[in-house]
Amino acid sequence: xxxxxxxxxxxxxxxxxxxxxxxxxxxxxxxxxxxxxxxxxxxxxxxxxxxxxxxxxxxxxxxxxxxxxxxxxxxxxxxxxxxxxxxxxxxxxxxxxxxxxxxxxxxxxxxxxxxxxxxxxxxxxxxxxxxxxxxxxxxxxxxxxxxxxxxxxxxxxxxxxxxxxxxxxxxxxxxxxxxxxxxxxxxxxxxxxxxxxxxxxxxxxxxxxxxxxxxxxxxxxxxxxxxxxxxxxxxxxxxxxxxxxxxxxxxxxxxxxxxxxxxxxxxxxxxxxxxxxxxxxxxxxxxxxxx
Amino acid sequence: xxxxxxxxxxxxxxxxxxxxxxxxxxxxxxxxxxxxxxxxxxxxxxxxxxxxxxxxxxxxxxxxxxxxxxxxxxxxxxxxxxxxxxxxxxxxxxxxxxxxxxxxxxxxxxxxxxxxxxxxxxxxxxxxxxxxxxxxxxxxxxxxxxxxxxxxxxxxxxxxxxxxxxxxxxxxxxxxxxxxxxxxxxxxxxxxxxxxxxxxxxxxxx
Numbered sequence: 045x046x047x048x049x050x051x052x053x054x055x056x057x058x059x060x061x062x063x064x065x066x067x068x069x070x071x072x073x074x075x076x077x078x079x080x081x082x083x084x085x086x087x088x089x090x091x092x093x094x095x096x097x098x099x100x101x102x103x104x105x106x107x108x109x110x111x112x113x114x115x116x117x118x119x120x121x122x123x124x125x126x127x128x129x130x131x132x133x134x135x136x137x138x139x140x141x142x143x144x145x146x147x148x149x150x151x152x153x154x155x156x157x158x159x160x161x162x163x164x165x166x167x168x169x170x171x172x173x174x175x176x177x178x179x180x181x182x183x184x185x186x187x188x189x190x191x192x193x194x195x196x197x198x199x200x201x202x203x204x205x206x207x208x209x210x211x212x213x214x215x216x217x218x219x220x221x222x223x224x225x226x227x228x229x230x231x232x233x234x235x236x237x238x239x240x241x242x243x244x245x246x247x248x249x250x251x252x253x254x255x256x257x258x259x260x261x262x263x264x265x266x267x268x269x270x271x272x273x274x275x276x277x278x279x280x281x282x283x284x285x286x287x288x289x290x291x292x293x294x295x296x297x298x299x300x301x302x303x304x305x306x307x308x309x310x311x312x313x314x315x316x317x318x319x320x321x322x323x324x325x326x327x328x329x330x331x332x333x334x335x
Numbered sequence: 336x337x338x339x340x341x342x343x344x345x346x347x348x349x350x351x352x353x354x355x356x357x358x359x360x361x362x363x364x365x366x367x368x369x370x371x372x373x374x375x376x377x378x379x380x381x382x383x384x385x386x387x388x389x390x391x392x393x394x395x396x397x398x399x400x401x402x403x404x405x406x407x408x409x410x411x412x413x414x415x416x417x418x419x420x421x422x423x424x425x426x427x428x429x430x431x432x433x434x435x436x437x438x439x440x441x442x443x444x445x446x447x448x449x450x451x452x453x454x455x456x457x458x459x460x461x462x463x464x465x466x467x468x469x470x471x472x473x474x475x476x477x478x479x480x481x482x483x484x485x486x487x488x489x490x491x492x493x494x495x496x497x498x499x500x501x502x503x504x505x506x507x508x509x510x511x512x513x514x515x516x517x518x519x520x521x522x523x524x525x526x527x528x529x530x531x532x533x534x535x536x537x538x539x540x541x
Contacts, residue, residue: 066460071453071456071460089486089487090486092489121444123445124441154436156426157432160428161428161437164428184378184379185378185379186374186377186378189374189375190375192367192371193371193372193375196364201372201375262503263508263511264514267508267511267512267515305486305487308481308484308485308487309485310456311456311459311460311481312482314459315460315463315477316478317460318461318464319463319474322465322466
């Protein structure tokens with residue numbers, strides 16, 4: 045009987061071990077399905093709004109009509125699925141409030157082109173015109189010099205905009221010689237630029253700012269939020285989905301949250317299964333006196 | 336002289352920026368503004384240097400018939416097409432450069448980044464084991480945050496989002512602040528070392 049039980053245990057053990065080493069093709073297929081299924085059949089899961097996202101919304105919402113907002117598009121094309129929905133929602137909010145947007149980018153590769161595309165497409169939605177309601181300054185190398193230099197005279201750093209028009213020929217920029225005319229900074233970033241905006245521009249010029257960052261950066265940025273160096277914070281696709289909800293215009297991020305929900309859930313299930321397998325096989329080995 | 340002059344320039348530039356930071360509207364501030372304009376011009380040259388360097392490295396790989404030379408050929412062709420289209424037809428919206436960027440480069444970069452989800456999931460499943468008390472705490476915190484940050488989490492347990500927020504705003508932030516303060520102190524001390532000429536590795540010597 046004992047031998048039989050022992051034999052059963054030997055047969056049972058590989059199951060727990062197999063739980064720890066599920067074929068990665070199965071895992072990849074499940075992840076693929078978790079992305080595709082909610083895209084085809086949206087689940088419409090409700091997103092709870094965090095205080096950070098609400099503070100972001102309130103900060104933009106409280107700006108008087110006509111205020112100039114500096115809008116750095118400091119993100120690489122690789123993080124577009126996370127950062128683009130934030131930028132779109134923020135631009136919609138700004139244009140709806142009749143805020144004037146001065147875009148720029150400290151990311152050379154793609155930043156200005158992305159800024160151009162988003163400003164033009166969202167500007168067109170609200171019948172805004174380039175040069176009067178928004179402008180894209182483009183990119184200049186050396187972010188610290190750009191951030192500090194714009195505090196004295198923007199035209200020294202950007203003599204012309206991204207399209208090559210001189211700043212003195214752009215009506216909006218004639219009214220914005222430096223940071224004194226800027227009411228607010230709205231950063232969308234996937235890198236350390238937010239730290240520099242906080243350390244160089246908020247600290248020196250006292251400009252109020254909010255930031256939309258990738259999910260992986262959000263824990264670090266929370267400390268700026270709690271020290272009131274940032275007035276609001278959007279973290280990753282969830283932050284973007286919350287902001288879309290707050291402005292009453294669910295879009296890409298809200299759709300993406302369904303997929304993200306399923307993938308998070310799937311990863312947790314697999315982590316739990318892997319750990320269950322690990323503990324059970326360890327217990328089994330202990331019983332057999334192998335450990 | 337080869338060492339003293341760069342150290343002197345570094346000291347003056349650093350001191351100028353520190354004084355200007357605290358004295359807006361002063362003469363030093365005006366001088367620092369000019370220095371910042373110079374800095375953007377130098378930054379432009381640094382980009383040019385990078386472009387020349389990348390062409391040289393890959394050209395060398397091709398000329399020495401390196402095993403990876405085909406990748407270098409691909410890189411140089413893409414480099415020439417992107418740079419050429421930008422220089423010849425401009426970089427504004429609707430130009431050839433803009434089409435190449437928006438329709439080829441940006442989707443490719445996003446795809447590369449998105450593929451990470453598969454590897455992260457696989458790595459988390461294989462490596463995330465509660466082998467000790469500390470790794471068990473880390474595992475538990477990760478599960479609470481991952482679940483609490485998604486809409487589905489509130490269906491598992493309604494208090495999960497609040498738990499996740501607490502982890503993010505209390506223990507996680509305490510660590511983040513420690514890292515931030517440590518990094519800032521390190522950056523400040525490194526800047527002082529460069530200004531005082533103690534740190535000279537940027538001159539190509541120790």
